[in-house]
Amino acid sequence: xxxxxxxxxxxxxxxxxxxxxxxxxxxxxxxxxxxxxxxxxxxxxxxxxxxxxxxxxxxxxxxxxxxxxxxxxxxxxxxxxxxxxxxxxxxxxxxxxxxxxxxxxxxxxxxxxxxxxxxxxxxxxxxxxxxxxxxxxxxxxxxxxxxxxxxxxxxxxxxxxxxxxxxxxxxxxxxxxxxxxxxxxxxxxxxxxxxxxxxxxxxxxxxxxxxxxxxxxxxxxxxxxxxxxxxxxxxxxxxxxxxxxxxxxxxxxxxxxxxxxxxxxxxxxxxxxxxxxxxxxxxxxxxxxxxxxxxxxxxxxxxxxxxxxxxxxxxxxxxxxxxxxxxxxxxxxxxxxxxxxxxxxxxxxxxxxxxxxxxxxxxxxxxxxxxxxxxxxxxxxxxxxxxxxxxxxxxxxxxxxxxxxxxxxxxxxxxxxxxxxxxxxxxxxxxxxxxxxxxxxxxxxxxxxxxxxxxxxxxxxxxxxxxxxxxxxxxxxxxxxxxxxxxxxxxxxxxxxxxxxxxxxxxxxxxxxxxxxxxxxxxxxxxx
Amino acid sequence: xxxxxxxxxxxxxxxxxxxxxxxxxxxxxxxxxxxxxxxxxxxxxxxxxxxxxxxxxxxxxxxxxxxxxxxxxxxxxxxxxxxxxxxxxxxxxxxxxxxxxxxxxxxxxxxxxxxxxxxxxxxxxxxxxxxxxxxxxxxxxxxxxxxxxxxxxxxxxxxxxxxxxxxxxxxxxxxxxxxxxxxxxxxxxxxxxxxxxxxxxxxxxxxxxxxxxxxxxxxxxxxxxxxxxxxxxxxxxxxxxxxxxxxxxxxxxxxxxxxxxxxxxxxxxxxxxxxxxxxxxxxxxxxxxxxx
Numbered sequence: 114x115x116x117x118x119x120x121x122x123x124x125x126x127x128x129x130x131x132x133x134x135x136x137x138x139x140x141x142x143x144x145x146x147x148x149x150x151x152x153x154x155x156x157x158x159x160x161x162x163x164x165x166x167x168x169x170x171x172x173x174x175x176x177x178x179x180x181x182x183x184x185x186x187x188x189x190x191x192x193x194x195x196x197x198x199x200x201x202x203x204x205x206x207x208x209x210x211x212x213x214x215x216x217x218x219x220x221x222x223x224x225x226x227x228x229x230x231x232x233x234x235x236x237x238x239x240x241x242x243x244x245x246x247x248x249x250x251x252x253x254x255x256x257x258x259x260x261x262x263x264x265x266x267x268x269x270x271x272x273x274x275x276x277x278x279x280x281x282x283x284x285x286x287x288x289x290x291x292x293x294x295x296x297x298x299x300x301x302x303x304x305x306x307x308x309x310x311x312x313x314x315x316x317x318x319x320x321x322x323x324x325x326x327x328x329x330x331x332x333x334x335x336x337x338x339x340x341x342x343x344x345x346x347x348x349x350x351x352x353x354x355x356x357x358x359x360x361x362x363x364x365x366x367x368x369x370x371x372x373x374x375x376x377x378x379x380x381x382x383x384x385x386x387x388x389x390x391x392x393x394x395x396x397x398x399x400x401x402x403x404x405x406x407x408x409x410x411x412x413x414x415x416x417x418x419x420x421x422x423x424x425x426x427x428x429x430x431x432x433x434x435x436x437x438x439x440x441x442x443x444x445x446x447x448x449x450x451x452x453x454x455x456x457x458x459x460x461x462x463x464x465x466x467x468x469x470x471x472x473x474x475x476x477x478x479x480x481x482x483x484x485x486x487x488x489x490x491x492x493x494x495x496x497x498x499x500x501x502x503x504x505x506x507x508x509x510x511x512x513x514x515x516x517x518x519x520x521x522x523x524x525x526x527x528x529x530x531x532x533x534x535x536x537x538x539x540x541x542x543x544x545x546x547x548x549x550x551x552x553x554x555x556x557x558x559x560x561x562x563x564x565x566x567x568x569x570x571x572x573x574x575x576x577x578x579x580x581x582x583x584x585x586x587x588x589x590x591x592x593x594x595x596x597x598x599x600x601x602x603x604x605x606x607x608x609x610x611x612x613x614x615x616x617x618x619x620x621x622x623x624x625x626x627x628x629x630x631x632x633x634x635x636x637x638x639x640x641x
Numbered sequence: 642x643x644x645x646x647x648x649x650x651x652x653x654x655x656x657x658x659x660x661x662x663x664x665x666x667x668x669x670x671x672x673x674x675x676x677x678x679x680x681x682x683x684x685x686x687x688x689x690x691x692x693x694x695x696x697x698x699x700x701x702x703x704x705x706x707x708x709x710x711x712x713x714x715x716x717x718x719x720x721x722x723x724x725x726x727x728x729x730x731x732x733x734x735x736x737x738x739x740x741x742x743x744x745x746x747x748x749x750x751x752x753x754x755x756x757x758x759x760x761x762x763x764x765x766x767x768x769x770x771x772x773x774x775x776x777x778x779x780x781x782x783x784x785x786x787x788x789x790x791x792x793x794x795x796x797x798x799x800x801x802x803x804x805x806x807x808x809x810x811x812x813x814x815x816x817x818x819x820x821x822x823x824x825x826x827x828x829x830x831x832x833x834x835x836x837x838x839x840x841x842x843x844x845x846x847x848x849x850x851x852x853x854x855x856x857x858x859x860x861x862x863x864x865x866x867x868x869x870x871x872x873x874x875x876x877x878x879x880x881x882x883x884x885x886x887x888x889x890x891x892x893x894x895x896x897x898x899x900x901x902x903x904x905x906x907x908x909x910x911x912x913x914x915x916x917x918x919x920x921x922x923x924x925x926x927x928x929x930x931x932x933x
Binding site: 131135136138139140141219220221223224225226227228229230233234236237238240241244245270271273274276277278280281284287290291292294295298299300325326327328329330332333334336337339340342343344345346347348351352353354355356358359362363366424426632635636 | 648653657668670676705724726739740744750758782789862865867873
């Protein structure tokens with residue numbers, strides 16, 4: 114058991130990998146842990162995705178066809194929880210694990226054992242969440258935002274399981290974030306100064322800070338839900354002196370920075386990919402760093418824009434409206450810089466670049482609809498309609514998820530040592546691009562026309578658009594099977610990848626061979 | 642081990658993380674079922690699973706820390722490792738601060754906004770007039786809009802004594818630290834012991850205060866927003882004092898075994914930081930929960 118006894122043999126063979134199941138259960142290697150995070154995120158992406166398919170199936174036609182309303186509610190809830198905490202966040206953490214030590218010239222993550230712990234908590238947390246669906250009375254059905262009193266007075270028995278599973282997810286996220294932040298702070302190779310760090314490292318540094326600040330607040334929120342439901346407290350009950358709106362304040366104080374937790378690493382990925390395929394250095398590196406930091410600061414001052422219809426005083430709504438709009442400025446800086454990077458570049462359009470380009474366009478659409486939602490009086494109309502669903506799926510699916518897919522294509526050759534199948538990849542891209550817009554774009558229209566979200570039935574005039582949306586949804590789901598095929602094919606073999614992989618790629622991770630050796634930097638490289 | 646270990650020590654494989662994950666699974670799944678069964682007044686496996694999870698967690702912590710202490714004592718850790726540990730601990734404390742912020746935030750909101758609005762402030766005149774016209778918006782909220790009555794906990798009795806105890810314990814811990822730095826092992830041992838003793842006294846008095854609140858004041862967890870914030874804030878603080886005292890207890894055992902040098906004593910430092918942190922939380926708590 115003692116780590117010391119193994120140390121001697123370890124010294125001799127840098128690429129010695131432990132074998133069998135123990136390699137994965139007991140590992141302290143950032144690459145193994147990164148791989149596990151990524152595979153887990155992919156699995157969760159499909160589980161959460163199949164729940165979305167159930168939702169779209171039911172909404173294909175008006176009226177009730179396939180599922181009970183209560184089960185529909187469970188599907189919308191668990192779909193959201195799984196996609197946020199099980200797919201997008203672990204995927205980014207997996208990328209951080211794989212890439213950050215390589216990018217900054219570190220031998221591994223700063224706290225390797227804790228790294229493994231924070232991964233292995235996740236499968237168990239989601240096991241609890243999924244098992245709660247099979248409890249008598251069903252699983253959580255109050256939306257992923259678990260607003261009180263839906264989650265307190267009106268929730269079903271299994272709510273305690275939801276609460277504790279969120280608790281341990283939070284523990285996992287906090288430990289993961291501490292690991293990232295300490296690695297970046299303390300483990301950079303000599304010469305890797307702050308303003309030389311790749312933007313993916315910068316964005317993750319700021320993301321980790323956000324995680325440490327807000328995940329404990331989420332823990333507080335679920336704790337209050339637990340005591341309100343089971344122990345007779347009245348945090349969210351006006352009869353006892355509390356206030357249901359208090360829940361929304363606490364939740365969104367976590368929830369809005371959480372939104373940036375799911376997009377800042379995406380900015381980092383796109384800022385890595387665009388320069389590579391434009392064969393030009395990133396335009397405005399320093400402004401990118403400052404923009405990321407200002408988004409992070411602003412993210413703590415905008416939470417109540419989710420709550421414009423709760424009857425807040427006018428002064429408060431104005432404050433949150435202006436702060437929200439202010440975020441468009443640093444975000445605009447980023448979009449401008451990406452476009453300026455491509456200006457007069459020698460561009461090629463491999464799959465990672467295609468997804469990154471789609472990211473810029475579609476994320477910007479999501480950003481603009483976000484600006485529309487930020488306008489308080491307009492939000493009174495948009496609130497709780499499909500317009501909101503369209504908005505956050507544009508930033509989360511064609512934003513965060515597209516960036517994760519782009520990152521996977523970009524770094525797959527570095528991970529596996531083989532090039533992926535470019536033709537299949539392009540097929541995957543075009544199928545995803547077309548279907549994602551079929552899926553989410555019409556949601557703007559039905560939303561503006563007043564179709565409420567999270568309801569299993571709808572008025573007849575929305576029927577055509579919804580049929581259209583559902584077809585888009587099924588196509589998008591099927592398109593992702595191509596992605597799995599590409600990954601499996603690439604892992605099994607193919608054209609050998611060079612160390613640099615991409616002609617225009619720069620950075621430490623492209624100086625080590627592909628696949629990257631099990632222990633990358635035994636002694637730190639010198640960064641000039 | 643031919644060369645000196647200035648290179649960063651990456652531990653070989655370790656079974657403890659997965660054991661810890663299983664422990665957390667048992668704790669979360671067990672606690673969930675325990676709470677559900679309790680609310681339905683039935684018995685099930687939840688409580689046992691929770692206890693099993695806690696036992697595995699203790700087993701894991703013992704094994705993991707034994708590994709880490711062995712590695713540390715055999716000189717595998719460089720000063721860079723030491724910085725990693727220190728930064729990790731600091732960020733952990735930041736996350737703990739934010740956990741308390743959630744409850745302090747609830748307290749401020751409930752007291753400054755929700756209570757006033759229930760009393761008709763801002764644009765809520767009709768809410769007040771129609772729903773609970775008899776409600777008096779005064780803090781401490783000893784009578785809820787729904788009519789539950791209780792009594793407030795006075796600040797200038799036991800709570801003030803407890804504040805003094807914790808503040809003194811922070812000072813004694815500081816002297817223990819200076820003792821360690823100046824290699825005065827006697828001062829280190831004595832002051833650390835006094836700190837621990839004060840922590841235990843604090844916890845006992847806190848327990849006594851809870852009994853007094855429940856039995857004599859009728860101040861219960863479910864007696865409205867005042868009771869909610871009182872018990873969750875002081876309760877989570879008490880749990881943190883317990884954890885801090887446990888850390889200091891094991892640090893004390895290591896001191897008795899002759900561990901730690903004036904230069905290298907991360908575990909001591911981490912325990913001390915944690916202790917000062919719970920102390921600061923208590924001072925905020927004393928003002929916002931008891932005095933104001």
